[in-house]
Amino acid sequence: xxxxxxxxxxxxxxxxxxxxxxxRAAFVSEAQIYGSADMPPLTQTLDxxxxxxxxxxxxxxxxxxxxxxxxxxxxxGELLLIGRIAIAPDMQGHxxxxxxxxxxxxxxxxxxxxxxxxxxxSLSEANIRLYERQGYRETERIEEGDGTAQVFLRKRLG
Numbered sequence: 001x002x003x004x005x006x007x008x009x010x011x012x013x014x015x016x017x018x019x020x021x022x023x024r025a026a027f028v029s030e031a032q033i034y035g036s037a038d039m040p041p042l043t044q045t046l047d048x049x050x051x052x053x054x055x056x057x058x059x060x061x062x063x064x065x066x067x068x069x070x071x072x073x074x075x076x077g078e079l080l081l082i083g084r085i086a087i088a089p090d091m092q093g094h095x096x097x098x099x100x101x102x103x104x105x106x107x108x109x110x111x112x113x114x115x116x117x118x119x120x121x122s123l124s125e126a127n128i129r130l131y132e133r134q135g136y137r138e139t140e141r142i143e144e145g146d147g148t149a150q151v152f153l154r155k156r157l158g
Contacts, residue, residue: 004063004094008103011058011070016050018067019060019086023049026086033123034148041084057111059103061096069096073104080108080157082118085127101134109157116157122149
């Protein structure tokens, strides 16, 4: 499969509506894996998303004029916290997540972050494989009490 001709740019507050639509579409499959739609990416309001995008190092991927990927990131000391990685369902498997992670890690390193951290659920095996391919290593598992766990992964930057 050839490389997509994507435009990767910083995420902006005015992207909130498109980002929310994209994350809802992307996280439906996660909700099915876990048997619950009660997860923040599916229940967040537009105002909450807009607020999160105000001070954000995240990026979006555009294919033509269509937003096909988004992720959010913020700095906490020397740690870049990455979250809400959302890829349009029909565009998954095309390397968009990897390209967004590369772009956000570069932005984080430029802003002084020395390490990046993200997390996913223990049943989200495709996510874990992607993060490990990108150089992330599991640092912690927090049991949820329902047979699943939150899996935290970190990567050194620079």
